[in-house]
Structures are given as structure tokens and as C-alpha cells.
Amino acid sequence: MNARDEINRLKDLWGLERDSDFANFIKTSKMNVDSWIKRNKIPEKWQLKIRQMHDNTQTQPATADAYYIKKITAYKASAGGGNEIDDLGEITAYETGEIMPIAKAFFKTPPGQNLSGIEIVGESMMPVLKPGDWVMFVDDGEFKGDGLYVLNFSGQLMVKILQLTPKGMMKIVSVNKDYQSYEIDLKESQERFRIICKVIKSIF
Helix, strand or coil: CCHHHHHHHHHHHHCCCCHHHHHHHHCCCHHHHHHHHHHCCCCHHHHHHHHHHHHHHCCCCCCCCEEEEEEEEEEEEECCCCEECCCCCCCHHHEEEEEEEEEHHHCCCCCCCCCEEEEEECCCCCCCCCCCCEEEECCCCCCCCCEEEEEEECCEEEEEEEEECCCCEEEEECCCCCCCCEEEECCCCCCCEEEEEECCEEEC
């Protein structure tokens, strides 16, 4: 099998559409992928990494009816206090290389590329989210209207409800009334607050 066919096979396996999506998924540049296709050879170190990622997908049957989602487990998102992380908003550092299949029927519309999933710990979002639930997201750093978000607040990775007030204040809401909610002024320094993404789907 030549490099072009192998890359196409892996894109089909992992639910990716474009070569650029494949490059992002394995954490390299589109230029590198183009050079592999041109030379008709994937470098050995990348063959090994791809083989490891491929082997992880084989823990579940490969199917065209599933998306393969990057699993974030090094730091679990907290629905309580939080898990401290050094680099605000940096998610890729906590990817495990593991991939989990999620049925395409679970999504009303295609979720796009670079979809990740992270497990919930803590009880501040109960009964909406419980420990052991999962949320699906894409790290785009955008506020897309009130809703459930993965965010970094004061160096902690959290899942909270965000609500923007008419006066430009951002409410960071804990559903469980036993836990504190917050309100910040978006006009002030944002060093302690970064939106990572809006949650696309929750798995209970």
C-alpha cells in the first residue's frame, strides 16, 4: 500500500476528511504529510506513532458509523474545584494518544475535526453532570452564547455554565448550589480566565 492509500485508509478509520485534518490529528504539519505523499514514504518514527494510535482504535471494532475522538485523561476536567495546569488553556499537552469511538448517530450534525473528550470529576455541576460523565469539545477558544463550556479559571481546568450579562459581565455558574459561582468583568485582565471551548455533547 502506498503512502497516499495508507493515509486515506487512516482518515476513513478515524473519521477525518482532509489531509490537513489528518496532520492535526497526529500532531504534525500539512507540509510534512504532503512530503510523505510526494516521496511515497511515511518516516519510520511516524509509522510507529501512527501504528500506536491505530492499535488503540482496535480495542473497539472499527466502523464507518463512528467518529474516533481523542481522549483527554492526563488531567480530568473538574466540575468542582479544578485540576491545576501550568499553561492556561493548553489542552494538547494532556492528550493521551488514546482514541475512543463514538457513534455518528449520537450527533445531529457532524461535529467537525479535532474533537476531544474529557471525563468529569467533582460534583459542582450535579445533577447536569456527574463524576464519570464525559463531555465532547473542540479547542477553539470562542464564546458562542450562553451554555456549558470547558474553561481555564485561575489555572484550573473546569466545566461550567457561562452566561454573558448585558453589562459585559461573565457569570461562571455552578449548578449545584453547594458550590460557589463566580462573576468576572470581561473588560479587566483576562490572564486568569480563558474559554477553551463550548461543550458539543455530553455522555452520561
